[in-house]
């Protein structure tokens with residue numbers, strides 16, 4: 001169901017989240033009814049007071065009125081509490097569920113979609129936009145129901161007291177309704193802008209915080225502040241439009257109601273002069289009539305949060321409606337042998353600049369190590385991402401153990417592949433949990449063994465907590481080699497039959513590279529391995545080397561064969577050797 005550009009559909013869909021909590025919400029509605037009833041009660045009390053005091057001179061009003069006032073306000077307070085608490089409870093549930101769904105959905109979105117997104121915007125949808133939905137689901141809906149109920153109850157009372165006069169009050173309804181419509185439309189437009197600008201604020205802030213070292217070395221603090229100032233100013237400006245519209249709507253509502261009031265006053269005075277309007281009815285009528293405008297004012301005011309919520313809901317549903325990753329075929333696989341075949345593989349990135357891989361064909365036997373080399377941008381990383389289906393081929397097929405990778409269940413397929421790349425991703429957690437990432441079934445002994453084999457223990461031993469030491473923000477307190485060893489331990493623990501090393505040592509200095517190389521050799525043992533490297537020293541020992549150039553295989557062979565062939569590989573090798 002698409003909800004784009006259709007506010008009612010968005011609202012209905014939001015309501016569908018609240019539906020399971022309908023009972024709780026109805027408790028709130030009971031409170032709203034009680035609250036609305038006390039409004040008419042108060043006006044009735046004024047009438048009763050005027051009648052007892054001025055017309056009847058009844059001494060019982062002396063104590064009855066004060067007691068009734070306190071009693072009425074007690075009921076009113078009860079209605080007030082219930083009408084805020086229970087819808088608030090529902091609202092927070094809805095928000096939590098929506099957040100959870102959005103987060104889970106982010107995890108299931110295809111890589112190709114996420115490539116094209118700004119993470120700051122995705123973050124702010126999760127934090128800010130969902131919060132806006134909450135305001136619409138609670139405050140705005142409470143006000144919508146409660147104030148409408150109050151207005152209706154008061155109008156009924158007014159008609160009951162004097163229908164001729166009440167007609168004047170009704171006259172104000174059409175212009176106010178029209179005003180609300182205009183306000184709604186502009187509020188929704190501004191809300192979308194505000195949300196986008198919140199996304200920009202999050203994006204710029206996230207980039208700046210992530211890049212703190214870069215900013216420092218470039219002395220770019222001013223430059224970043226200016227960038228932030230721009231998005232911050234855009235946010236202020238969009239918000240001011242909302243502030244202006246909502247500030248203006250109040251006085252306009254007041255003005256409209258004043259016309260209605262003026263009419264009522266004129267007619268009622270004439271009726272009083274003609275002795276057709278008793279004084280208690282006059283007082284009661286005015287008490288009730290004066291209670292209507294604050295409700296109208298709130299009703300007009302809620303269109304801000306309401307429209308913000310709808311715009312936010314729309315942006316959140318847009319994400320939820322994005323098709324998730326294809327979960328693959330039904331073919332299960334426990335542990336692959338590890339035969340890989342690329343068969344006439346072609347690939348281009350969606351919206352990319354043309355073909356990245358063209359008609360690639362090669363086979364890798366189980367347990368074999370094949371190196372893929374080539375200039376930067378020749379398509380090595382792309383080639384490797386086709387195996388765990390980060391992307392799907394545009395033509396041809398990638399096969400694992402003789403079956404197209406698309407035939408396997410996606411989880412099963414990915415369980416067969418370990419990926420160690422140049423950029424090590426670590427979480428704000430202990431070293432142990434970073435190694436045992438989603439490895440609930442592994443014992444402490446296995447984790448320790450992996451940590452020892454990858455020489456993580458060596459640098460962890462100096463820390464008082466050992467493997468339980470927490471990492472600072474994404475492992476910034478570790479050296480590049482240490483971080484890489486954690487990711488090697490992670491791969492050792494995963495123990496998958498296929499291994500992809502994508503420039504795993506590219507970020508390391510010579511000495512750590514040599515050390516990490518040993519750990520990698522251990523990791524490669526007994527696995528089918530694709531080694532991607534531009535530093536050719538790391539690929540010389542591979543069983544076979546495939547040389548890529550602009551997405552095509554231009555050479556294959558062993559190190560010696562390729563040197564003898566004196567082609568691109570020999571040229572690349574010569575270049576590095578001379579350097």
Ligand SMILES: Nc1ncnc2c1ncn2[C@@H]1O[C@H](COP(=O)(O)OP(=O)(O)O)[C@@H](O)[C@H]1O
Pocket residue numbers: 115349352356374375376377378379380381382383
């Ligand atoms: N996510 C992406 N979206 C669009 N184009 C991409 C993406 N990743 C890489 N490319 C392009 O694909 C080509 C091959 O990139 P890549 O496979 O990363 O090369 P290599 O790993 O050999 O350096 C490059 O031209 C690059 O610009």
Ligand SMILES: [Mg+2]
Pocket residue numbers: 380381382503
């Ligand atoms: Mg690469």
